[in-house]
Amino acid sequence: MGIEVAHLCVSIAGKNILQDLTISFAEGKRTVIIGPNGVGKSTLLRTLAGIQRPAAGRVLLDGEEIRKFSRKKLARRLAILPQGMTAPPDTTVQQLVAYGRFPYRSIWGAGDAKADREAVAWAVEATHLGGYLKRQVATLSGGERQRAFLAMALAQQPSILLLDEPTTYLDIAHQLEVMKIITEVNARQSMTVIMVLHDINHALQYADELVILKNHRLYGQGRPQELMTVKTLAEVFGVKADIFRNRQGAFVLSPVELV
Numbered sequence: 158m159g160i161e162v163a164h165l166c167v168s169i170a171g172k173n174i175l176q177d178l179t180i181s182f183a184e185g186k187r188t189v190i191i192g193p194n195g196v197g198k199s200t201l202l203r204t205l206a207g208i209q210r211p212a213a214g215r216v217l218l219d220g221e222e223i224r225k226f227s228r229k230k231l232a233r234r235l236a237i238l239p240q241g242m243t244a245p246p247d248t249t250v251q252q253l254v255a256y257g258r259f260p261y262r263s264i265w266g267a268g269d270a271k272a273d274r275e276a277v278a279w280a281v282e283a284t285h286l287g288g289y290l291k292r293q294v295a296t297l298s299g300g301e302r303q304r305a306f307l308a309m310a311l312a313q314q315p316s317i318l319l320l321d322e323p324t325t326y327l328d329i330a331h332q333l334e335v336m337k338i339i340t341e342v343n344a345r346q347s348m349t350v351i352m353v354l355h356d357i358n359h360a361l362q363y364a365d366e367l368v369i370l371k372n373h374r375l376y377g378q379g380r381p382q383e384l385m386t387v388k389t390l391a392e393v394f395g396v397k398a399d400i401f402r403n404r405q406g407a408f409v410l411s412p413v414e415l416v
């Protein structure tokens with residue numbers, strides 16, 4: 158069943174940020190949300206995570222209203238990695254990743270130590286952080302830090318992973334590394350991944366499905382090859398572009414000029 162929104166409207170500070178969105182997110186797939194700056198992509202992600210309350214409409218997880226889930230119950234199903242995460246001073250990578258286990262602790266702090274160890278070990282392995290466990294998060298490079306926060310989210314063992322621009326500020330090799338980790342986790346664990354990306358070529362390469370927002374509404378949802386056309390780029394981003402296939406057979410987009 159997974160996660161869906163029905164006639165979702167969100168207002169912030171008296172402004173309508175999302176209007177009448179109805180979207181069912183494909184279970185076990187990678188959905189990429191794209192759209193112009195300020196259209197409401199991060200707001201949609203926060204609303205899916207239960208952080209932002211809808212003004213109208215519903216957010217459903219397995220057919221149940223998300224607001225009915227306790228914080229811990231929700232965190233066992235769903236993890237979000239917002240933009241610009243920072244860790245408390247002196248936090249080590251090991252401690253950071255272990256924070257991901259909070260939904261599995263009782264109010265007394267007790268948990269299943271073996272399950273915690275296994276989940277942390279798996280998250281560390283998936284993100285290739287084995288050599289960094291004792292390092293302070295503050296001393297990591299941008300790419301390492303992003304992997305550390307990703308590991309914390311993975312340690313939650315969610316079935317739905319929400320990522321807000323996970324490759325921002327990373328160089329091209331580290332962008333690919335993060336996208337590869339996300340792709341592997343999605344494939345091996347059948348984890349539903351919903352992420353906001355700005356790079357349209359990454360969206361084309363890594364999305365099973367695209368959700369495109371325009372003017373705070375749903376412009377379209379579907380397979381990248383079908384939805385991401387020259388017409389869509391002109392209508393949504395106001396950009397004229399060439400689209401062609403690279404040697405791997407993937408679609409690549411080259412912006413040419415403003416419409």
Ligand SMILES: Nc1ncnc2c1ncn2[C@@H]1O[C@H](COP(=O)(O)OP(=O)(O)OP(=O)(O)O)[C@@H](O)[C@H]1O
Pocket residue numbers: 169170174192193194195196197198199200201
């Ligand atoms: N706490 C807030 N107070 C006032 N306005 C807000 C708040 N949070 C978001 N907004 C506004 O809501 C709109 C949508 O913001 P959001 O961050 O969801 O857009 P976005 O599509 O993710 O943008 P970007 O691509 O620039 O990251 C913006 O106009 C933003 O200024």
